[in-house]
Amino acid sequence: MSDVAWIVVAAVVKSAIAIGALLTIFAYMTLVERRVIARFQRRVGPNRAGPLGLLQPLADGMKMAFKEQIIPTKARRLIFVLSPAISVFVALIAFAVVPLGNTTTWGTSPVAIAWAPFIADLNVGVLYMLAISSLAVYGIVLGGWSSGNHYSLLGALRSAAQMVSYEVSIGLALAGVLMLSGTLSMVGIVHAQVAQGIWFILAQPLAFVLYAIAATAEVNRAPFDLPEAEQELVAGYLTEFSGLRWSLYQMAEYINMITVSSIAATLFFGGWTLGGLEGIPGMPFVWYTIKVAIFLFIFIWVRATLPRIRYDQLMKVGWQALLPLSIINLVFTGLAVALGWPWWASGLFGLGVLLIVAVVLYNRLRLRQAMERQSGEAVPLALPSSVRLVRIAPATASESGDGVVAAPAAPAESVTTS
Amino acid sequence: MAAVGYLNAAIFFLGGAGFVVASLTFANVLNALLLKKRPAKSKYAIYESGETPIGSAWIQYPLAFYIFALLFVAFDVDIVFILSWAVIFQQLGIFGFIEIVFFILVLALGLVYAWRKGVIRWI
Numbered sequence: 125m126s127d128v129a130w131i132v133v134a135a136v137v138k139s140a141i142a143i144g145a146l147l148t149i150f151a152y153m154t155l156v157e158r159r160v161i162a163r164f165q166r167r168v169g170p171n172r173a174g175p176l177g178l179l180q181p182l183a184d185g186m187k188m189a190f191k192e193q194i195i196p197t198k199a200r201r202l203i204f205v206l207s208p209a210i211s212v213f214v215a216l217i218a219f220a221v222v223p224l225g226n227t228t229t230w231g232t233s234p235v236a237i238a239w240a241p242f243i244a245d246l247n248v249g250v251l252y253m254l255a256i257s258s259l260a261v262y263g264i265v266l267g268g269w270s271s272g273n274h275y276s277l278l279g280a281l282r283s284a285a286q287m288v289s290y291e292v293s294i295g296l297a298l299a300g301v302l303m304l305s306g307t308l309s310m311v312g313i314v315h316a317q318v319a320q321g322i323w324f325i326l327a328q329p330l331a332f333v334l335y336a337i338a339a340t341a342e343v344n345r346a347p348f349d350l351p352e353a354e355q356e357l358v359a360g361y362l363t364e365f366s367g368l369r370w371s372l373y374q375m376a377e378y379i380n381m382i383t384v385s386s387i388a389a390t391l392f393f394g395g396w397t398l399g400g401l402e403g404i405p406g407m408p409f410v411w412y413t414i415k416v417a418i419f420l421f422i423f424i425w426v427r428a429t430l431p432r433i434r435y436d437q438l439m440k441v442g443w444q445a446l447l448p449l450s451i452i453n454l455v456f457t458g459l460a461v462a463l464g465w466p467w468w469a470s471g472l473f474g475l476g477v478l479l480i481v482a483v484v485l486y487n488r489l490r491l492r493q494a495m496e497r498q499s500g501e502a503v504p505l506a507l508p509s510s511v512r513l514v515r516i517a518p519a520t521a522s523e524s525g526d527g528v529v530a531a532p533a534a535p536a537e538s539v540t541t542s
Numbered sequence: 543m544a545a546v547g548y549l550n551a552a553i554f555f556l557g558g559a560g561f562v563v564a565s566l567t568f569a570n571v572l573n574a575l576l577l578k579k580r581p582a583k584s585k586y587a588i589y590e591s592g593e594t595p596i597g598s599a600w601i602q603y604p605l606a607f608y609i610f611a612l613l614f615v616a617f618d619v620d621i622v623f624i625l626s627w628a629v630i631f632q633q634l635g636i637f638g639f640i641e642i643v644f645f646i647l648v649l650a651l652g653l654v655y656a657w658r659k660g661v662i663r664w665i
Contacts, residue, residue, distance in 0.1 A: 139557035216558035244547035288614035295621035302628040368569035462639035
């Protein structure tokens, strides 16, 4: 066979493997997440289906496939049916440029290079990734809009506003890495890290922290899972979806998690390399998997630890904290590269900024705690002016003694904070 | 080599689309073959926590969403320029840096303006 035929065969096989692997990882990710969260909460988690619950994803998948897929009468049918498909399609194809190993892992002949462990080494890799991840918002907005449900529409709008807000910070944070690497290709960025002898996390700690926060918001994970805030919006854009369409949305969320973890591992942690140990045959893939697995575990850990933040806080963090910080990082990295300073200049600068932010936040917390100790009651929250808190006084003095709420007996008043 | 990359990506696109179509068709076929449909009006009504839905869902929504979308468009277009600059930045040297600082300054001014106007505060 000719080389072109071999390349096509290799691409087909690699695509099939990649899609199969992503779906398998998604299935087992749900199991791992449930078991790990259960351990965090001192429960056992699902362990009945098969040994250690290993058949649980299979059982869930079977159940979902057999469920009736309800389309509400008020829904716009075509868009309603298409939007989960858009969501999962976009999540899948974003993985195309993620390199799991070097171009020449199996040798240097054209056919061997065709079997390199990634789908495509585009010279616009990072741009491709940003472009495709922007499309993810379509599946969610169209799904929420077409449901014909108030909750779905609001959940979808929230999600859209959240994703576009944090995408700006992602783009600016990654620009710092691109300045150091001088290429947009994902494989090229790993090569640049090998050539410079460092992982870019060392030169760009601030960019990594910004990316980590913004990416968590981008994939709608806790503590930024506002679109799915069940206390306010039932299930957000997912409210009307059932059966396999619902699980397609879940699939998209988990595959997006895998993709953003892969980008973090590739751009900031040297991808498949580990200080020269990638020379051992078969090991690049192992290092890569370990790095991504650590990030995925941190996703679960964060979800088990942090409470969901309020929507106004979310927008405030996105536009008033992450965006200015990423602009500062961009300008300083540019200065360091232009003047030819070594990598630790921007590294130290990033650490310094992070330290200042940490001290400011810590002081605020201390101040608040001190105020609470002095006054003996909770300091009013910094709520947006549109929120009105209503304090309801107990009906009589005798009943207030055994009331569950430990609110002071104040006359009924409407407290507006700004 | 770049052409090979795009060919591979196109094949991957087809694979992804194939999976999506196959899974949805599979579920629809299973539904059609095995499911005993018991249509009821309330089952196909939209879910609003058990209440009867009032009015259309396509309501007026807060204007703030629109302003954030506008801001996003402004910043995202800037990012396209900044990314393409960042890649070839090492060859441009100090001249490229000064040029982009002006560009970023305009961007930052826009952010400051939006901040002073109070539109990036969620109300």
